[in-house]
Amino acid sequence: MNELLEFIENNLQITYILILAIFVGIEVIKSIPAVLHTPLMSGANALSGVVIVGAILVMLHADPTDYIALSLGFVAVVLGVLNVVGGFAVTDRMLQMFKRKK
């Protein structure tokens, strides 16, 4: 419990952003019609590929001789990019199919 309070004290800004982001997320997504649930999910899935930023940071900070860190980072970047590119591309493909009656 003390650790939690300490964390909040030391990271007040992050805590605020965290809480506000939860509300923004709920508000933005709440009213999405069922028609779009699948594209929403695959789009959101692509967004979670934002971990790629962390994976790139791992590689940038790694010592060029630290092969373990470099190879783990490499795999992390590949998987992250796969998630991002594949996710956005397939969402786009799906949304192209949605047509409205003229």
Added chain:
Amino acid sequence: MGILLNIIYLIATVTFIVGLKMLGHPETAKKGNLIAAAGMGLAIVGTVFVHEQQVSPLIYILIGAAILLGSIIGWLIAIKVEMTKMPELVSLFNGFGGASAALIGLVEYGKNVNNATQSTTIVSAIIIGAITFSGSLIAWGKLNGSLKSVVRIPFYNIINNIIIIGIVIFATFMVATGVDSKLLLYALLATGLIYGILFVLPIGGADMPVVISLLNSLTGIAAAITGILYNNMVMLVGGILVGSAGIILTVAMCKAMNRTLGSVIFGAFGGAAAIAGENKTLGSIKSTNPSDAAIMMNYANNVVIVPGYGLAVAQAQHIIHELEELLTKKGVNVKYAIHPVAGRMPGHMNVLLAESNVEYNMLVEMEDINPQFGNTDIVLVVGANDVVNPAAHNNPASPIYGMPILDVENAKHIIVNKRSMNAGYAGIENELFYNSKTSMLFGDAKAALTDLVAELKNI
């Protein structure tokens, strides 16, 4: 340089929020997706190039190669995948995101053992990342049929709970002692992976929409935790947005199936006992043929089509669109009624029909179509079963009692296309088939609908 990168991240964060918002309307969805993708591209390029660190060219080459490799594979998968396979694909990509978070945690752990806050975020990222990775792979296997049976280890509930408590104790121990042991770190990863497998393995196919949504949400949370580790706002906000989206969809799916999240994770569907007691005779069934069905539909004013996943299994999406166009041309008012869990992931049926060129404004959601069934002359049920089972309303002993369904029994006539009289996904008898207003049109969906269309053309 620092401020430039922060501004880039700020812009990216805004594109994520705006993009998600625009994904909520059919008119703007495509643009919204592209805006979020552009923001993501900006964040990636910024992270690689905008910093003051000395980085050896080798590392740049490796990063470039990794991005290129991931992009090519991701792109190829995305343009090739069939729309019926969307749930598998989302699970697979989702697993990759989780794995990425876990790998980051593995590298960062050794550098941060003395800082309790940092090591807490790191072990959380490893655990959640590992659970989503192995869980998503199991979900992927179940969805593509390579893991067919529902595996239930005796007492799996208790075992799973013991494992999750064990993981928490293990992780707390690692953070509290600040132990820097690669062995323990990989052991933690392994228990996370094992839990992910055991967590998804017992969950039945009908509950898959819930599981996919939940795993999606968890990957977002893993990304957000990694964001806290790097004090990186774009990761934090992006991850939380995904987490919220996943939670909302999870709750929506649970509601649509009348299940609590707890019962999906911890309980078997219905259980054998509830189904065994249902073997009473429900009366006689009446069967019809394509020619009679065609005549009935030809002279109807309002027709509602209820497509289920069986339609997609039989690859009959295109022929159903042809039927709907033909009827519309003959002056019949046709709509599709879409149950929220039709398909294997939230909104899946809409995508499958959209692929067959059905206009999305013909797809009516459950709440909007239910009051209209009273004025409907004919309901055509194709490949759906549990979502039109009146037991959900009137049989408290039924496992699906209380589940919101499409009230097709209020229509004047119901035509049900089925291969045979087998029970549905949940293994429950459906008294709708024995209703005096119901006619059964037996046969494979594609073949039966093709005959129906041919008969209609002759009228």
